[in-house]
Amino acid sequence: MNWRHFIILLQKEFLLEFRQRYAISGIVLYVFSMIFVVYIASAKADISPKIWNVLFWLVVLFASINAVVKSFVQESGARQLYYYQLAEPVMLLLSKIVYNTLLLMVLSCLSFVTYSVVAGNPVKDAGLFWLTLLLGSLGFSIAFTFISSIAAKANNSATLMAILSFPVILPILLTLTNLSKFALGLMPPLATYDRDIINLLAIDGILVTLTFVLFPFIWKD
Amino acid sequence: MWWKTLSVVLVLYALSIGLLIPLKPGVVRVSPETAATGQALSLQVYGYNSFFSKSEPGQIRVWLEYDSSRATAAQTIKVLNDTTLEASFQLPPYLPKGEKSTLLTAIVDHPADGVSLLPNAIKLIQDTAFLKSGATVSSMVSDSAWTLQPIDNLHVIKDFSFPYRNVIYESIRNTYYHVPMWFVLMFLFIASVWYSIRYLGKPDPDFDRKAAGYAEAGLLFGFLGLFTGMVWANYAWGKPWSNDIKQLMTAVALLIYLAYFILRRSFDEPEKGARLAAVYNIFAFASLIPLLYIVPRMFASLHPGATGNPAFGSEDLDNTMRAVFYPSILGWTLLGFWIASLRIRYQRLHDRSHGLD
Structure with a gap:
């Protein structure tokens, strides 16, 4: 474990993103367009908190998958090989997961702000909702980064990314919508959300462990 | 060889006894x-x-x-x-x-x-x-x-017959065909993930064929379990598909394994496909655990033993049913492994004749 490598690789991710500003702008635009499409397609009807919740997480899900898919696809095989020579592959993965978590946090906050301007803000427990957003970004980032490292090796990576990750992401998504139902005050008064948070952290824990055990078998060609 | 005979005997036993023995009055x-x-x-x-x-x-x-x-x-x-x-x-x-x-x-x-x-x-x-x-x-x-009129001196008849339950009546027999499918699916997926792990340790094409063969047979039993469940649901709940949480999660679990087969065939080099498919298989198996054992606890279900316990409740069986249920699980499991072994042998011959092994 060489943490200096990790810091440098993380800096590299930020630098790369800064140099290719059009890519991150594209994702931001994607979020804006999607929110407007979702709102207009629901015939500008009064969106009940229940529907608000579902649509919001769909927007975050699709924004996340599009933001993360490029993390392994954008860099050519030769350049990746170069990285693997210089640094521990696991550190490369860790830097990408951390970077994607930060990116998704920014994106989901942005989605939330835009979405609440357009469709209203029914959130009752703001603290819990922000916590849900953070936990969601973490879970999405781990699962999508790992799947994108597999999908990047194949010829049809965009399709594979979707079909490989949707079933895997479902337990996380269900727990997140459940948690945000608490934040929206849609749950019965005596129900508690401790178990949902524990479940979410447990799933994240399983995924992160597996990711680090399995990644060495992915990058070697 | 003996286990193949045993599987046929046990499956025939489960089919004949399970369908012929009458219900209690x-x-x-x-x-x-x-x-x-x-x-x-x-x-x-x-x-x-x-x-x-x-x-x-x-x-x-x-x-x-x-x-x-x-x-x-x-x-x-x-x-x-x-x-x-x-x-x-x-x-x-x-x-x-x-x-x-x-x-x-x-x-x-x-x-x-x-x-x-x-x-x-x-x-x-x-x-x-x-x-x-x-x-x-x-x-x-x-x-x-x-x-004044106590209930006493009841007649208890001890014979070999299945319990009578309101609402489900004769469909209680489906216990011997629907429930074992999930046991077999789990055993086959465990075998599949075991060979995926071994493949990552030592890239022998035979391990890859075994991982794929067991996953295919597991998928077959998943569809059979879903189908027998829909027949039962149509009878007991009024319609074949009620979006019950277990139905949904099972469908998603089957999607994961369908994606596994697409991934296997998405690579030009078989070795690379086998390796990445093995990685995904392990990852998919790990996400199967929350799908089948954590998520169903979070939602109401129409299935028996739904509150807090996604498994089949042991109080739902009496001794007569156990005498058919356990042999049935063993019989279907052996049959599942037999089907998988045929699939694996076919694939081995296919690979050899194409010069891939």
Whole structure:
């Protein structure tokens, strides 16, 4: 474990993103367009908190998958090989997961702000909702980064990314919508959300462990 | 070789015994379904698989039970045919605890069929029309009318037959075909992930073929489990697909494995495909655990044992059913591994003839 490598690789991710500003702008635009499409397609009807919740997480899900898919696809095989020579592959993965978590946090906050301007803000427990957003970004980032490292090796990576990750992401998504139902005050008064948070952290824990055990078998060609 | 024979014997045993053994006698319904206290009630009792005319008319007894120590017995009983009784009651004037109404369990007992019962068979309503002005029901209640005719000397028949359950009736037999499918699926997926792990340790094409073969057979049993479940759901819940949480999660679990097969074939080099598919298989198996064992606990389900326990409740089985259920699981499991081994051998020959091995 060489943490200096990790810091440098993380800096590299930020630098790369800064140099290719059009890519991150594209994702931001994607979020804006999607929110407007979702709102207009629901015939500008009064969106009940229940529907608000579902649509919001769909927007975050699709924004996340599009933001993360490029993390392994954008860099050519030769350049990746170069990285693997210089640094521990696991550190490369860790830097990408951390970077994607930060990116998704920014994106989901942005989605939330835009979405609440357009469709209203029914959130009752703001603290819990922000916590849900953070936990969601973490879970999405781990699962999508790992799947994108597999999908990047194949010829049809965009399709594979979707079909490989949707079933895997479902337990996380269900727990997140459940948690945000608490934040929206849609749950019965005596129900508690401790178990949902524990479940979410447990799933994240399983995924992160597996990711680090399995990644060495992915990058070697 | 012996285990293949055993699998055929056990599956045939489960199919023949599971479909041929009759259900125990039961009570389907009574008519009328509501009555008032103090009334002289003539109650029609409809039996299932019952042989009322085999017992002497005087030996048949019928009760309406309030709780374990309170009941009212029928005074005269007329057998109309093997599955219909007419029982006449003189109902007590008050309910034992002064309630406005209550649900009573109907109990029938006679030597030929033994005891059978129907919970919540009839709604008994407190009749207040006869009360003198100013009197309240609670001041008039006396418990004694309910304890005069205790339920005793019940006939218990010990024979090899399956329990009678309301709502599901004969479909209880599906326990031997629907539930084992999930056991087999789990065993096959465990075998598949085991060979994926071994492949990552040592890239032998045979491990990859085994991982794929067991996953294919597991997928087959997943579809069979889903299908047998839909047949059962159509009968017990009224429609084949009710978006029950377990139905949904199973469908998603099958999607994961379908994606696994797409991933395997997305690479030009077989070695690379095998390696990445092995990685995904391990990852997919790990996400199967929350799908099948964590998420279903978070939502209400129509399945039995739904609250807090996604597994099949052991109290749902009696000894007669266990004698068919456990052999059935073993038989289907061996059959599943047999199917997988044929698939693996076919693939090995196919690879050799194409020069891939």
